[in-house]
Amino acid sequence: MALTKKDLKFFEELLNEKKEKLLQELGNLEASTVGKNPLEQSGDLSGYAYHLADQAADAMDREHAFAMASRESRYLLYLNEALDRVKEGTFGMCKKCRKAAHAKNPDSPWITRQRLEAVPTATLCIWHKQDADSEKSKDKD
Secondary structure, three states, X not given: OOOOHHHHHHHHHHHHHHHHHHHHHHHHHHHHHHOOOHHHHHOOXXXXXXXXXXXXXXXXXXXXXXXXXXXXXXXXXXXXXXXHHHHHXXXXXXXXXXXXXXXXXXXXXEOOHHHHHHOOOOOOOHXXXXXXXXXXXXXXX
């Protein structure tokens, strides 16, 4: 079932809230970890060398922070793409159902509202997503 203008407004606000929160988290992450050198992170500004284990722990923390920033940046891209789809009027449409409807999707080509509320960046209906996930697991085996 197609989304109404009211639905689209709801999802646009939801996506913008998630985007705003994510940008704030990215800013906090940069301020606390990524933007500092190892001595600033450790809190030791005395100039003396600190233990190798401390350096390793700090390096691990920085690497974890970079991985989190990368993951969150990728999610920010998905949020922006979803906002673009809202503006284009294609938000909530399954990319695969538009080409060929899934036999189990009675609302083809639409993604259910429940799925969009849970995963507002979704581009596939639950049935096409399950198919894609099962294909990935087969490729790993």
